[in-house]
């Protein structure tokens with residue numbers, strides 16, 4: 001079955017204290033991970049400067065259905081699809097959904113929003129973002145909660 | 156045994172013994188006949204009545220047998236009876252038989268019957284010996300105790316046995332019962348008499364007030380026979396009557412069971428019958444309901460409440476206590492000489508369900524499941540009707556920004572899928588008390604519940620715009636549409652549904668003018684702008700009749716020779732007050748209002764008439780709007796105009812834009828082919844803008860491509876424009892189409908374009924658009940051009 005992958009950005013629309021918000025994001029990720037396992041989807045969710053950047057990959061029908069639900073979700077705004085392509089293999093095969101919260105130093109270097117706003121090289125920047133998300137996960141330099149890692153593998 | 160035989164034959168008057176035996180036989184027969192009737196009856200009153208009858212007849216029979224047999228006893232001495240004790244003996248019989256029979260009726264099991272029968276047997280003995288104590292004779296009575304005991308025991312055993320046998324399932328066995336009981340009575344009596352010896356004693360005096368035996372015996376025998384006879388006759392009549400009624404009821408029940416509707420028979424407020432249909436509705440067997448009050452099924456109703464003439468809506472309680480909506484109507488009938496009510500119970504669930512479904516269908520959009528325009532109109536009218544005082548509410552109307560192009564390019568299936576998703580997102584954006592409506596096409600509305608806090612309304616509009624602005628992924632395609640929202644508040648922006656809707660539409664119009672993906676709240680100024688538009692529309696309608704339009708012509712020349720080829724007709728509107736109105740302002744309005752039809756015809760007719768005044772080799776080019784192509788009769792209209800004016804088809808050229816091709820392709824193609832058969836030439840206008848798909852040029856029968864002036868103007872300096880002009884010219888050559896460059900203004904452009912291989916030039920360099928007289932003059936004085 002052919003794989004598809006999408007990458008989108010959105011503005012967080014969560015309310016509450018910093019801890020509240022962290023909890024809400026954790027809830028979103030936990031719920032998403034559970035649903036994605038059932039749907040054969042994998043991906044990662046990164047937050048930086050009040051924005052979500054999410055990569056989602058898997059079979060077309062599941063991606064479309066899940067993305068439609070994400071597009072009905074009022075916990076974020078201005079969902080902007082950066083890329084929607086056919087893919088040969090999964091980039092986030094290890095994670096049905098995983099939370100990436102970059103620390104300060106990385107956040108300074110990594111301005112995903114700016115990276116993505118370079119309209120001319122949309123495809124390039126989407127690719128770059130996806131690779132960056134993956135390396136952030138692998139180097140594990142982020143304060144991730146390991147419990148949120150789902151170790152279901154898709155090959 | 157011999158002794159007993161001797162006792163009966165020698166000491167008794169045999170005629171009396173015979174009478175006693177007859178009474179006893181009749182009595183025991185009726186005991187069982189009546190006994191069985193007790194078991195046949197259902198109602199306790201009737202059981203009790205028959206039980207009493209049975210007890211009385213049996214007791215009387217036993218007692219009379221004893222009494223008559225005593226009269227038959229001839230001890231050859233003077234005898235007498237004490238009245239009170241004789242009466243008491245009857246009472247003893249009644250009491251014991253009564254309790255025995257009661258036991259059998261109450262517990263018809265084997266032990267019950269053994270004991271009950273035993274009691275009845277005991278009654279015989281008890282009665283006999285009580286009766287004997289009422290017997291006076293001139294002598295002393297000596298009892299042989301053993302024989303007495305035997306007589307009592309015989310009575311008990313045979314009585315008991317008779318009851319065991321009497322209700323046996325087999326009829327032949329049952330037949331023995333009266334005989335057994337007869338044997339019990341006779342056995343007890345005669346063995347009891349055998350136990351007695353009397354020794355004469357003249358000192359014993361018969362107490363006064365004793366009865367005369369012969370009269371007494373006749374009276375007793377007659378009374379007993381009468382009682383027995385009457386009981387048996389009554390039993391017979393009762394049984395016959397019963398059977399007839401049963402047959403009648405059965406027939407009634409059969410009829411009722413055939414009926415499809417539920418039927419309920421009541422005596423007063425007591426249920427006496429229900430049919431199969433009603434059993435099914437209730438999920439209850441009739442046995443559970445018979446005798447129950449009507450209110451158990453129809454709470455809050457009495458039989459008298461149910462009308463005879465029309466149906467009444469009511470609630471029926473089924474087995475599970477579920478409330479079933481029904482309609483009831485009554486009819487009174489007489490059953491067994493008693494007035495009853497038959498209640499027809501019509502289950503309304505199916506009807507209500509289908510009505511609800513019809514209502515749902517009528518009020519919902521079948522594609523998206525949202526409320527439809529009809530439901531919306533009702534809801535809006537109701538909001539106005541129930542509004543009081545300062546009560547305010549908000550109406551949002553929205554349409555999708557790029558829906559038409561999705562529908563046109565990706566097909567209706569995709570368009571429908573998209574509309575469904577839009578509907579779901581709208582439901583996400585709204586609250587439960589908001590009414591989301593699909594008005595039709597890609598128009599939606601939200602009748603907001605709650606008040607008119609501006610912040611809330613704006614938040615709602617923003618949510619709608621945000622959610623619909625997000626991409627849609629359908630079948631691997633990414634569709635971006637977006638929505639514009641117009642908001643109007645009642646009552647400030649409209650005090651009637653139409654008025655409010657108009658205001659919301661104006662606000663929507665404003666939002667779209669602002670650029671799409673916005674919302675606007677209605678403002679009074681919008682009205683003024685729309686008024687202006689309306690008045691322009693009115694003027695436009697009048698302008699045709701008042702001949703305020705004229706045609707100007709811009710000549711087209713051969714690029715190589717400079718000779719005139721013809722001219723393009725361009726419309727001008729001289730408004731009496733506004734002055735010259737640009738086509739850019741009124742053509743879209745004419746297209747929207749449908750006025751383009753008559754206007755287009757006027758242009759064609761005028762251009763054809765005018766062209767006749769020109770030299771015969773010159774053509775006239777007329778622009779056709781995409782809207783004109785929606786009319787399948789376009790070709791026929793043009794044919795008529797040619798015939799009417801006399802212009803040969805070969806001198807007419809029609810210019811069409813891509814917009815015409817984007818619509819129903821088959822229809823457009825058919826029109827164009829027909830125009831070709833009239834000799835009319837077809838040119839593709841504004842080529843290079845829009846899609847300018849190469850496939851259009853292949854698929855449609857064009858004669859000419861007109862290169863859009865936006866490219867021509869920038870040649871030769873701008874490289875991209877120059878490349879485009881070159882490419883189009885080459886394309887024309889390779890497809891065998893003429894190319895015309897529009898908007899040629901300078902000599903340099905003219906030279907560049909001619910060099911690139913364009914066939915025709917048009918633009919200010921040659922001439923601006925001029926009135927008819929001027930163009931006619933130009934064409935007449937053109938040997939100059941021919942030599943150029």
Ligand SMILES: Cc1cc2nc3c(=O)[nH]c(=O)nc-3n(C[C@H](O)[C@H](O)[C@H](O)COP(=O)(O)O)c2cc1C
Pocket residue numbers: 028031032033035036043045052054056066069070071072073075076097
């Ligand atoms: C930023 C963001 C990312 C999300 N990612 C996913 C996801 O990957 N998979 C998923 O099923 N739901 C995801 N959701 C949640 C969906 O929007 C939606 O709430 C959820 O799927 C609904 O599930 P439910 O219908 O079972 O409640 C995400 C939500 C947000 C705000």
